[in-house]
Amino acid sequence: MIVxxxxxxxxxxxxxxxxxxxxxxxxxxxxxxxxxxxxxxRALRMSPxxxxxxxxxxxxxxxxxxxxxxxxxxxxxxVIAAGTxxxxxxxxxxxxxxxxxxxxxxMGDRFMHEMVAVALDESWNVVHGHIMRLDALVGGIIADGLxxxxxxVQNPAVASRCVHASLVKFxxxxxxxxxxxxxPGPDLDSMVDFILRxxxxxxxxxxxxxxxx
Amino acid sequence: MIVxxxxxxxxxxxxxxxxxxxxxxxxxxxxxxxxxxxxxxRALRMSPxxxxxxxxxxxxxxxxxxxxxxxxxxxxxxVIAAGTxxxxxxxxxxxxxxxxxxxxxxMGDRFMHEMVAVALDESWNVVHGHIMRLDALVGGIIADGLxxxxxxVQNPAVASRCVHASLVKFxxxxxxxxxxxxxPGPDLDSMVDFILRxxxxxxxxxxxxxxxx
Numbered sequence: 001m002i003v004x005x006x007x008x009x010x011x012x013x014x015x016x017x018x019x020x021x022x023x024x025x026x027x028x029x030x031x032x033x034x035x036x037x038x039x040x041x042r043a044l045r046m047s048p049x050x051x052x053x054x055x056x057x058x059x060x061x062x063x064x065x066x067x068x069x070x071x072x073x074x075x076x077x078x079v080i081a082a083g084t085x086x087x088x089x090x091x092x093x094x095x096x097x098x099x100x101x102x103x104x105x106x107m108g109d110r111f112m113h114e115m116v117a118v119a120l121d122e123s124w125n126v127v128h129g130h131i132m133r134l135d136a137l138v139g140g141i142i143a144d145g146l147x148x149x150x151x152x153v154q155n156p157a158v159a160s161r162c163v164h165a166s167l168v169k170f171x172x173x174x175x176x177x178x179x180x181x182x183x184p185g186p187d188l189d190s191m192v193d194f195i196l197r198x199x200x201x202x203x204x205x206x207x208x209x210x211x212x213x
Numbered sequence: 214m215i216v217x218x219x220x221x222x223x224x225x226x227x228x229x230x231x232x233x234x235x236x237x238x239x240x241x242x243x244x245x246x247x248x249x250x251x252x253x254x255r256a257l258r259m260s261p262x263x264x265x266x267x268x269x270x271x272x273x274x275x276x277x278x279x280x281x282x283x284x285x286x287x288x289x290x291x292v293i294a295a296g297t298x299x300x301x302x303x304x305x306x307x308x309x310x311x312x313x314x315x316x317x318x319x320m321g322d323r324f325m326h327e328m329v330a331v332a333l334d335e336s337w338n339v340v341h342g343h344i345m346r347l348d349a350l351v352g353g354i355i356a357d358g359l360x361x362x363x364x365x366v367q368n369p370a371v372a373s374r375c376v377h378a379s380l381v382k383f384x385x386x387x388x389x390x391x392x393x394x395x396x397p398g399p400d401l402d403s404m405v406d407f408i409l410r411x412x413x414x415x416x417x418x419x420x421x422x423x424x425x426x
Contacts (some may be wrong), residue, residue, distance in 0.1 A: 124394045132397050161399040162407035164377040174387060181337045184345050186374040194375035198411035 016054050016064075018044055024065045028047070030063060031111040032118050036058045059118075063072040063126050066119040070130040074137070081137040087145030088201050090190045091163070094141060099170040099188055107172035107180060116173045142199065152200035159199060166195050214327070229267050229277075231257055237278045245326040245331050266423060272331075276339050279332040283343040286314040294350040300358030301414050304376070305405045307354060311347070312383040312401055319386035320393060331384045348373045355412065365413035372412060379408050 014151045022043050025033040037058055080094045104113045125169055139160035145151030153159040166178045169175050170188055186194070196202070236425050240250040250271055254261040268274045273339055295308045319325045333340055352373035358364030366372040382388050399407070409415070 022307050041376065049266065097344060120391050124391070127391075128394075128396065135397055158399055158403050159407065161397055162379075162404055165382045165399055165404060166375075166407075168381045168385075169378045172381075172388065175381065175385065178333050178340075179338070181341075183341065184348055184374055186371055186378055191375055194372065194379075194411045197413065198407045 007036065012054070015050075019054055020052055020064045020068060022070070023061045027062070027065060027115050028109070028111055028114060032058075032115045035074050037061070046090075054102065059122050062115060062118055063123045066126055069105055070126075070198070073105070074133050076101055077134065081140050087101055087141050087148055088196050089099045091138070091141050091196065091199075092189070094138070094168055095170065095192050095195075097186060098167065099176075102171045102173060103176055106176065108177050115161065115176065131164065135164050140164050145199065145201070150201055162198065166191060166198075179202065225267070228263075229322075232264055232267055232274065233277045233281055234276045237281070240275070240278060240328050241322070241324055243330045247400065250274070272335050275328060275331055276336045277337065278328065279339055282318055286311070286318070287343065287346050289314055290347065290350055294353050300354050300361055300363045301409050304358075304409065304412075305402070307351070308380055308383065308401060308405050308408075311380065312389075315384045315386060316389055320390050326387060326390065344377070348377050351376050352422050358414070363414055366418075375411065376380070376408050379411075381406060 008189065022040050023035070026039060027044070030039075035058075037051050037055075038048050041051045042168060044051075051061075077094060077097055080090065080097050083090055085091075085093065092108070106116065123203070135157075139156055142151055142153065142156045142160050146153070146156060149161075169179055169183075170191065222280050223308075232253060235253050238249070239252060239256070243252075248271075250264050250268075251261050254264045257264075264274075267305070268277065290307060290310055293303065293310055296303055296306075298306065319329065348370075352369055355364055355366065355369045355376070359366070359369060364372075382392055382402065
């Protein structure tokens with residue numbers, strides 16, 4: 001009986017995933033506003049009622065799409081955060097990967113921006129969770145840096161939020177795309193130098209900001 | 214002759230200002246998309262052709278509205294940047310004023326967001342100029358801090374861009390409003406503490422980040 005029940009759960013999970021995959025494809029191709037739950041159902045050869053068994057609204061489907069995209073970024077970054085590189089280099093690698101992961105998914109894609117705008121507007125709690133999880137990953141690198149003596153901050157939780165906030169320009173889907181039109185800088189490496197200094201890295205050796213490129 | 218010519222210029226300037234003022238009022242009230250050049254002309258009891266003598270498109274009117282809003286913020290901040298307070302305190306006051314000036318104008322106002330989105334999308338050069346002018350103001354405070362020995366950075370221009378980029382969350386019209394829904398922090402004062410450290414402020418006395426509130 002338990003086996004049969006698990007199997008039904010697995011099937012439900014699989015159907016759920018198929019709905020999310022189809023929705024993401026349509027959101028990318030036609031945009032969130034123009035995609036209906038009926039369109040998604042039709043593409044999967046199921047009834048809208050069946051889709052509604054899994055998601056009670058298009059908003060809920062969008063949250064699942066957004067969660068999956070953000071989850072992919074989080075998984076990629078978690079590997080870097082858990083690495084063994086010295087904390088300053090690890091933080092730089094983390095910042096670069098965060099930038100690239102978001103640029104790859106969202107940059108210059110107006111339908112992805114539409115999806116993100118809807119998520120920001122209607123499902124802030126989902127985005128909030130993403131920010132918190134990334135803060136926690138940065139916090140882990142900072143904690144390692146405190147243990148190794150590379151960093152010196154009194155409140156690692158606040159510091160991790162400051163680091164993340166300093167990188168908004170390099171990872172927020174909309175800001176990324178705006179800055180891609182040509183912005184006055186800084187480049188990511190200069191920003192990371194500045195952040196490392198804010199974390200007290202190398203204060204003994206008076207680190208310098210890089211010259212402007 | 215010169216007097217008469219100046220006076221015509223002055224009248225032209227005044228008409229231009231009236232168009233911008235009326236446009237801003239309608240953009241705020243009905244939104245950018247729903248406002249037409251004909252609506253603006255009608256409210257001013259002039260012909261659309263006359264409006265087009267001053268602005269060749271609605272986009273050009275929007276740029277003038279955006280430039281005026283951004284110019285007000287710049288003027289307010291220029292006064293603070295030129296102040297005599299010690300550079301670290303002046304930078305904190307500057308950051309707070311930048312936050313408040315933007316929050317007052319844009320926070321939670323969906324029609325103002327529409328206007329800003331259009332400006333970001335169609336008139337990036339105007340926004341770019343605003344960013345550059347604010348960078349220059351921050352650069353002035355940093356230069357004073359280098360002279361006073363409060364700050365130590367090798368490249369003040371890059372540092373000023375890093376400071377400004379660190380504050381995106383507190384001054385970008387859209388991000389401001391998103392974060393107002395409740396974000397994981399940091400608060401502005403913690404962020405400024407972090408930035409001051411990035412500028413090498415008080416490295417001799419080992420400044421600490423504030424405890425989480």
